[in-house]
Amino acid sequence: MRFDFIVPGDLSLATGGYVYDRQVIDRAGAGMRHVQVSARFPNPDPDDIAEVARVLASARAPVLIDGLACGALPRETIADAPVPVVALCHHPLGLETGLPTERALKLLQQEADALSACAHVIVTSNTTARSLESHLGVSPDDITVAEPGLDRRSPAPRTGTPPRLLTVARQTPRKGHEVLIAALERVADRNWTAVWVGANTLDPTWAGMLDARIAESPIGHRITRHGTLSAGDLSALYGTADIFCLPSHYEGYGMVFAEAMMAGLPIVACAGGAVPEVVPVAAGLLMEPGDPIALGNALDLVLRDRDLADRMAAAGHAHAQTLPDWDDTTATVRAVLRGVAR
Numbered sequence: 001m002r003f004d005f006i007v008p009g010d011l012s013l014a015t016g017g018y019v020y021d022r023q024v025i026d027r028a029g030a031g032m033r034h035v036q037v038s039a040r041f042p043n044p045d046p047d048d049i050a051e052v053a054r055v056l057a058s059a060r061a062p063v064l065i066d067g068l069a070c071g072a073l074p075r076e077t078i079a080d081a082p083v084p085v086v087a088l089c090h091h092p093l094g095l096e097t098g099l100p101t102e103r104a105l106k107l108l109q110q111e112a113d114a115l116s117a118c119a120h121v122i123v124t125s126n127t128t129a130r131s132l133e134s135h136l137g138v139s140p141d142d143i144t145v146a147e148p149g150l151d152r153r154s155p156a157p158r159t160g161t162p163p164r165l166l167t168v169a170r171q172t173p174r175k176g177h178e179v180l181i182a183a184l185e186r187v188a189d190r191n192w193t194a195v196w197v198g199a200n201t202l203d204p205t206w207a208g209m210l211d212a213r214i215a216e217s218p219i220g221h222r223i224t225r226h227g228t229l230s231a232g233d234l235s236a237l238y239g240t241a242d243i244f245c246l247p248s249h250y251e252g253y254g255m256v257f258a259e260a261m262m263a264g265l266p267i268v269a270c271a272g273g274a275v276p277e278v279v280p281v282a283a284g285l286l287m288e289p290g291d292p293i294a295l296g297n298a299l300d301l302v303l304r305d306r307d308l309a310d311r312m313a314a315a316g317h318a319h320a321q322t323l324p325d326w327d328d329t330t331a332t333v334r335a336v337l338r339g340v341a342r
Helices: 016-031 046-058 076-080 101-116 126-136 177-186 204-216 231-240 256-264 294-306 305-319 326-341
Strands: 002-007 032-037 063-066 085-089 120-123 144-146 163-170 193-197 224-225 241-246 267-270 284-287
Touching: 002 016, 002 046, 002 193, 016 032, 016 256, 016 326, 032 046, 046 076, 046 163, 046 193, 085 101, 085 326, 101 126, 101 224, 120 126, 120 204, 120 326, 126 144, 126 305, 163 177, 163 231, 163 256, 177 204, 177 294, 204 284, 241 294, 256 267, 256 305, 267 294, 284 294
Parallel strands: 002 032, 002 063, 063 085, 085 120, 120 144, 163 193, 163 241, 193 224, 241 267, 267 284
Antiparallel strands: none
16 A cells, blocks of 8 residues: 655755655655645645645545645645545644744644544654644544654764864754854853854745854854755764754754764753653753753853763763664554554
8 A cells, every 4th residue: 555645845855854754755665655745835825725635635545744734734625535634743833933923823723623634643752742732632542653763873983172062953943043152152261163054044034143143243253054964964074073052942853862862972952842852861951942041051061071971972872772763763654554544
């Protein structure tokens, strides 16, 4: 049985959600067909919705829909489908940082309506499962957790002189880059360099603000920024880093934290969303989101206490070995689809 997987926009985008979708499609092989729909989701026009309806109308087996599209569909589009629809929710659309209150509430209601018509919902973390229960009214019986997979690798040597602080995230308000700049200014007297990786095209206004903030900062010249990198180049950067720091306000899972632990990097981050679920206490120092003072103090501690950094790195790498790989993730997703088909 072959299942269709509807994904909005460009599947090659280097965000965590698209990496997840791409890996599942690749691992499923002939058992899953990728169907690309409009990149305007989650803000579709009527033609975009009609396009999804046509895909559903022609389906002969349960259809998996990425949450960026599924959460923005009218309930009747899903309810009228001749086959069961399964949603893959990376995190609720209305919990995106920086949304006006009215827009956030509208998205939450819209997604709740859409998911109420779905046969099942797959999420990437227990935290997101609880969010769907509390914010969107989804029954726990209708939710399956399929954590992202993780490729195995050897830990980084962490011998940078000066230490290199790595941040991997697209430049959007949810990722907290402005908090990171303020925290780095608090450790300006310590010896370090910083490398940021991530697209700056998803929110040009926000990226422009970060550009201006870095240009005026006394530590701006110590931050090297890259856009989207290939998987090989990004893997190489993990191998040359000493500390991973990303102060996200919220994460539905946070794949980069798992990747950093697999690379043997101590984590300095924020306890937003699922991050405490992904990063165990021994592997990371987690602050409240939006607190640059606490983040700066944590960075200072890890930079000056090598023994602590080494213990965190070892604990993170050991924990990463226990996480699923992409074949495990794909098997869980396919099991849900087969169960719905029965």
